[in-house]
Amino acid sequence: MTKHEQLRAHLEGLIDRELGPDERLPPERDLAEAFGVSRMTVRQALDRLERERRVYRVQGAGTFVARPPIAKTIELTSFTEDMRRRGLAPGSVLRVAELVAAGPDIGFALALSPAGEVLHLERVRTADGIPMCLEHTYLPAALVPGLTTVEGSLYAELHRRYRIRITRAEQSIRATVLDAAAAALLDAPPFSPALLVERTAFDERDRPVERAASTYRGDRYSFEIDVTTAAGPRSGAGRRAGGE
Known part of the structure; x- marks a missing residue:
């Protein structure tokens, strides 16, 4: 040797x-x-x-x-479900819950006018008390009247309170770095690598009901994609989207 x-x-x-x-x-x-x-x-x-x-x-x-990274498959599961599957205790710190105007980008994603009202939730998602993800979520206010807090899985809360069931999502993932504010919230060095996941989720009626931007710590999170040939037995593999 x-x-x-x-x-x-x-x-x-x-x-x-x-x-x-x-x-x-x-x-x-x-x-x-x-x-x-x-x-x-x-x-x-x-x-x-x-x-x-x-x-x-x-x-x-x-x-x-380094702590072992958490690998997430590209499928429609919540952060809460992902953590529990790995034997970790999921957690969430709600920092912001406010009604705001959608603006052009969120409005376009949710099929609302820019002046349409949306509920904006900002949450820090944790696993065993360790910050993993900073999440900004936007929901059409008319669909979620009275929603001011979310304890665990947002998708479970939407189904329980409003009978909204998320069935699919369109998602993009790209590399980024943490700015000083996000780094402080995620207990990571400023300008350290991160993954930005942007998602639009749809319900059973194919209505867009969620627009989210989630920033994951690059040192603790990875995404796994199942890739097959066009003639493979699992058409659509690799195009499933993750949810929160």
């Missing part, structure tokens, strides 16, 4: 068996001296672990063990 392979095995052992999430790995200089390699070699090994999302770096503080 080469020195590089020994270093890699040592780092993996620290991550898997000795150190817990958010604990610091030994400094690059100490690792280089212990294994008789250059600091560049150590840095390359840590770079690879960072790409694999097994560690993360904090400028001026060092390299730390």
